[in-house]
Amino acid sequence: MLEWDALEDFCNTCRRCRLNENRNKVVFGKGSKTASLMFVGEGPGRDEDAAGIPFVGKAGQLLDRILEAAGIDENDVYIGNIVKCRPPGNRIPAPDEARACLPYLRNQVYLIKPKIIVCLGATAAKYIIDDGIRITRDRGQWHQRKGYWLMATYHPAALLRDEAKKRPAWEDFKSIAAKLKGLKVG
Ligand code: URA
Numbered sequence: 001m002l003e004w005d006a007l008e009d010f011c012n013t014c015r016r017c018r019l020n021e022n023r024n025k026v027v028f029g030k031g032s033k034t035a036s037l038m039f040v041g042e043g044p045g046r047d048e049d050a051a052g053i054p055f056v057g058k059a060g061q062l063l064d065r066i067l068e069a070a071g072i073d074e075n076d077v078y079i080g081n082i083v084k085c086r087p088p089g090n091r092i093p094a095p096d097e098a099r100a101c102l103p104y105l106r107n108q109v110y111l112i113k114p115k116i117i118v119c120l121g122a123t124a125a126k127y128i129i130d131d132g133i134r135i136t137r138d139r140g141q142w143h144q145r146k147g148y149w150l151m152a153t154y155h156p157a158a159l160l161r162d163e164a165k166k167r168p169a170w171e172d173f174k175s176i177a178a179k180l181k182g183l184k185v186g
């Protein structure tokens with residue numbers, strides 16, 4: 001495993017998959033390197049590719065508002081993605097692209113050692129929790145693995161497309177806030 005600076009340098013020059021060909025910026029991750037809570041999304045969109053920072057567009061702004069409403073301290077959060085370069089047209093990352101990039105995310109998890117990892121949407125859930133996971137059916141459930149608590153919930157972009165998903169997502173974020181609090185007290 002690499003330390004932060006070496007890992008970031010490595011990612012910034014990565015050509016392990018075809019996504020490097022069209023990227024403007026590698027989107028490494030943002031937030032606290034000692035966070036208790038880590039979120040994993042799918043991959044950078046247009047705004048993120050331009051900024052080099054994850055979740056800065058509309059979905060990210062919604063995520064910020066949800067975290068604030070749930071009383072989750074943004075200083076205790078780290079946010080990354082399954083792939084660090086934007087898939088053209090925001091398509092879902094191909095399996096070989098995800099597999100090429102996942103070691104970097106694992107290295108980040110190893111350095112951060114969060115207590116909780118929340119997968120935002122089906123792509124993150126598939127690669128981090130279980131290949132057969134279905135967000136609509138399995139969201140909000142806690143899984144314990146290798147000392148981490150894992151949960152999948154809706155991607156904030158899905159909440160923007162479908163109002164009906166907001167209430168269940170809100171239940172999930174309350175559950176995340178409660179778990180975080182419980183782990184800190186316990
Ligand atoms: N959607 C994602 O999955 N990740 C981002 O960084 C932005 C939007």
Ligand code: URA
Pocket residue numbers: 065066069166167169170
């Ligand atoms: N805050 C709420 O009250 N509800 C949501 O769905 C999201 C944030």
